[in-house]
Amino acid sequence: MTDLLVWPILLPLLASLLALVFPRRGDWIGGMASLAVLISAAWLVHSVWDNGVIAVALGGWQPGLGIALRADGLSSVLLLMVAIVALTIGIYATRYFDNAVVRARFWPLWLLLLAALNALLLSGDVFNLYVTLELVGLTAVALGALGGSRDAIVAALRYLTIGLLGSMAFLAGVVVLYAAYGTLDMVALASVVEDRPATWVALMLMTLGLLVKSALFPMHFWLPPAHANAPAPVSAALSALVVKVAFYLVLRLWLDVFTVALHPATAWMLGLLGAVAVLWGSYRALRAPRLKLLAAYSTVAQLGYLFLFLPLLAGLPDGPAREAAFGAVVLFALTHGFAKSALFLGAGVIQQRAGHDRIEELGGTARALPVTTFVLALSGIALIGLPPSGTFLAKWQLLAAAVETGQWVWIPVVAVGSLLAGAYVFRVLGHAFAPGDRDGSALAAGREELPALALALVATVVLGLAAGGLWGFLDFAAMSPGGAR
Amino acid sequence: MLATTIIYGFAGICLFVLGLRGVLLHTTALARILALNVCGAGVFLLFVVLAYRGAGMTPDPVPHALVLTGIVVAVSATALALALARRLREIDHD
Amino acid sequence: MSELLWVLFDLVLAGLTVGLAWVAVATRELRRGVLLFVGLGLLLAVIWARLRAPDLALAEAAIGAGIAGALLIAALRDEIGVSAEPEDGYTASRRLVDLGAIGLLLALSWGLLDAFLLSDGVRLAEGVAERLGESGVINPVTAVLLNFRAYDTLLELAVVFAAVLGVLSVGPARPALEAGSLVLTGLVRWLVPILVVVAGYLLWVGAHAPGGAFQAGAMLAAVAVLLRLGGVAHAGLPGTAATRWLLVLGIGVFVIVGLSVMFADRAFLQYPGDIAGVLILVIEIAATLSIATALALAYLGGRPVGWEADCDSPQHRVNRGAADRGGDA
Incomplete structure (x- = not known):
């Protein structure tokens, strides 16, 4: 029964090995494995839906001595998002990388990244989390450098250095935790941590490491070059999934493990950084000369919103209002995952068709690539937060929580951030709809454009409609000590 | 607390901080990679200090295993970083 | 009295380590930094021995100072003739x-x-000691690495695999050195068999004494480094297809063993007590070969000649030149 926890990790791991040994079968191996991961993720969500939190003690040793894998509502929905987004990006990648040699480099790394993301989401042990963080980091860096241009290598090198620094800070936090409490298991830690200096220092070090990895302002500087210079399918995964799992860990540590040591002042500080990220990221996105750079800065801004939820969650007492806010932050993360990967894939299509992605020169795109232009518009709706996207509902809850807790200061931030997002989205669309010298016959669709369309539709329509179910699911299958959050 | 614990514990903290500072202040890739390795060595030293329980006692093997894992992870990351740095130099030379 | 001497010894060793690290990090001259770093690794190996972590002393000397040192020194050689201007604003x-x-x-x-x-x-020390008898090995560190926390080690092999995949995708390997002097080649001829035997011994002894797959793998990788220094271009690695299989062997065997016991109604990686020792040895042998291959490729610094010859169908071969320069077309 609990064995199903290992499949989302082992399937892509084994497929990665096969993709290296049989380099010419990469597309087939990668496709089958991504599909199998999706099935195992759906199965996992279904099982969590039926049973609540599920766990397995690997090696049969009790957690503490051994390592446990665990899945609750939060980790299983994120796992499902990773599986869907990865499968869709994988389909696009078979078209994007038209050179078989580059595809042979892509697949083993890509499948390994998928295994790493799933391993991170399911891990129940803080040292094991460090290993998964490193695995995610190294595969992401190697994938980001696949383009091979000078800019890509420089960005990858910086991404690697900064990422390693973040992991080291995280590991230093793990040392302090093990020194104080003698265990590495997260559930065991949650029941023994006390509100005292050792805990504060550990929490500070781990959070610092994760903030670097989730690119919260002012530690965001590595993200735009890394995400803008990677090949489009990789950029999509970096923005939609890789930074997202670092945020997931912040959420997990703060809400489930260090609950007793969580002081409103700390949450406020992260909220303030999030607010600056929203404004700064949106502003830079508005000024970005290239579509992929715009998408990357927009990621900085959207991650800022996620951090805005922390002071609200810290300020709300357990109850329906807090559950609503918690559901909203997850919905926001999911919607951004789908919308941003759609935007990057659309940018990839435009870049390959036009030979560039300079926003000023997008004229004629709407006529030449109507489907991709529609994708830009749909993902734009989700980034701004217009109905019926998931972001709309999430922002609504964010504002409601701000009113409820009296933290009025976040309201103008959300308002200005949304206006700026509207401005950068319409700037792109304005240029795309402008007349241009593209010939109108380049109607593509198929494996090139449909993956992005599917992702954009999930972000704008499906998540908006399915949000109610999400809230119920998260509430039912929560891992925190008190049951519901 | 044992004197040994305090002495090597403080040394570990120093290595960690020195390495961190080095990464932030250096500009060349190779120097940063060196500093990262020093930073890691500091954390590993802290783990081993935790494991040490005095002359007459068997040490806790768990931190030793964690550090072994950490050393291998560090060398892997170093290898990737050096390969990227070399590629960059090649591009600049062409 | 002897207590005081030990404190003095600790103070000197710790002070020396911090001082060396300081200079290694502060120096602007990369050559000095790298050499000091290798020295730092050796000092750390002494500290691990002092703090009763002989497994780590071995690993640090072989990997932390040895292989990492070899990688850094090789990188230094690339650096010659390059201006030290900042690469990164x-x-x-x-x-x-x-x-x-x-x-x-x-x-x-x-x-x-x-x-x-x-x-x-106490932390987990007592817990491990209590269950050590069920682990299939006597060396507690090996028990933690390959049984209690075997999953960590599986992912660690995946990290090594990820790094080597990255190295292979970044660019072609360094050109080989021309054949070394007679003294060097003679030395290599003597050292290689000795190192192979030492690697085998370390692997075998890991079950009950300090040693194990990682130390043994590093020894084998040292063989590759020596061969390369002696002028052997392929550094002892077999052909492309065999090398690929060697790279995936460690993780593959690990997962297959883990899944086989799972299909026998146990948890993933829950070895049956009576054959745990054998299973661990099988995993360690496979892991040793993969680690050695990965570290050897890392030392080459990129794709060996002919690495991607079989990646594409014949009609695409023409494009390979472009791909080798890293373009994604």
Whole structure:
């Protein structure tokens, strides 16, 4: 029964090995494995839906001595998002990388990244989390450098250095935790941590490491070059999934493990950084000369919103209002995952068709690539937060929580951030709809454009409609000590 | 607390901080990679200090295993970083 | 009296280590930095031995100082003739960093001090000792690495695999050195068989004494480094297809063993007690070969000649030149 926890990790791991040994079968191996991961993720969500939190003690040793894998509502929905987004990006990648040699480099790394993301989401042990963080980091860096241009290598090198620094800070936090409490298991830690200096220092070090990895302002500087210079399918995964799992860990540590040591002042500080990220990221996105750079800065801004939820969650007492806010932050993360990967894939299509992605020169795109232009518009709706996207509902809850807790200061931030997002989205669309010298016959669709369309539709329509179910699911299958959050 | 614990514990903290500072202040890739390795060595030293329980006692093997894992992870990351740095130099030379 | 001598010894060793690290990090001259770093690795190996971590002393000498040192020295050789101008525009303000560093030093000291006051000092030591008999091995570190926390080690092999995949995708390998002097080739001929035997011994002994797959793998990788220095271009690696299989062998065997016991109604990686020792040895042999292959490729610094010859169908071969220069078309 609990064995199903290992499949989302082992399937892509084994497929990665096969993709290296049989380099010419990469597309087939990668496709089958991504599909199998999706099935195992759906199965996992279904099982969590039926049973609540599920766990397995690997090696049969009790957690503490051994390592446990665990899945609750939060980790299983994120796992499902990773599986869907990865499968869709994988389909696009078979078209994007038209050179078989580059595809042979892509697949083993890509499948390994998928295994790493799933391993991170399911891990129940803080040292094991460090290993998964490193695995995610190294595969992401190697994938980001696949383009091979000078800019890509420089960005990858910086991404690697900064990422390693973040992991080291995280590991230093793990040392302090093990020194104080003698265990590495997260559930065991949650029941023994006390509100005292050792805990504060550990929490500070781990959070610092994760903030670097989730690119919260002012530690965001590595993200735009890394995400803008990677090949489009990789950029999509970096923005939609890789930074997202670092945020997931912040959420997990703060809400489930260090609950007793969580002081409103700390949450406020992260909220303030999030607010600056929203404004700064949106502003830079508005000024970005290239579509992929715009998408990357927009990621900085959207991650800022996620951090805005922390002071609200810290300020709300357990109850329906807090559950609503918690559901909203997850919905926001999911919607951004789908919308941003759609935007990057659309940018990839435009870049390959036009030979560039300079926003000023997008004229004629709407006529030449109507489907991709529609994708830009749909993902734009989700980034701004217009109905019926998931972001709309999430922002609504964010504002409601701000009113409820009296933290009025976040309201103008959300308002200005949304206006700026509207401005950068319409700037792109304005240029795309402008007349241009593209010939109108380049109607593509198929494996090139449909993956992005599917992702954009999930972000704008499906998540908006399915949000109610999400809230119920998260509430039912929560891992925190008190049951519901 | 044992004197040994305090002495090597403080040394570990120093290595960690020195390495961190080095990464932030250096500009060349190779120097940063060196500093990262020093930073890691500091954390590993802290783990081993935790494991040490005095002359007459068997040490806790768990931190030793964690550090072994950490050393291998560090060398892997170093290898990737050096390969990227070399590629960059090649591009600049062409 | 001897207590005091030990404290003095600890003070000198710790002080030397911190001093060496300081200079290694502060120096602007990369050659000196790298050499000091290798020295630092050797000092750390002494510290591990002093703190009763012989497994780590071996690993540090073989991997931390040995292989990492070889990688860094090879990188130094590439650096010759390159101006030391910054590659990366970003630098933080020195004063701010110093302030942050002091703050971090104080915070970490405070946190650890509090942690030590809080803890009973036993942690998981007793738990491991109690269950050691069921692990299939006698060396407690091997028991943690390959049984209690075997999953960590599986992912660690995946990290090694990820790094080597990255190295292979970044660019072609360094050109080989021309055949070395007679003295060097003679030395290599003597050392290689000795190192192979030592690697085999370390692997075997890991079950009950310090040693194991990682130390043994590093020894085998040292063979590759020596061969390369002696002028052997392929560094002892077999052909492309065989090398690919060697790379995936460790993880493959690990997962297959883990799944086989799972299909026998146990948890993933829950070895049956009576054959645990054998299974661990099988996993370790496979892991040793994969680690050695990965480290050898890392030392080559990129794709060996002919690595991607079989990646594409014949009609695409023409494009390979472009791909080798890293373009994704």
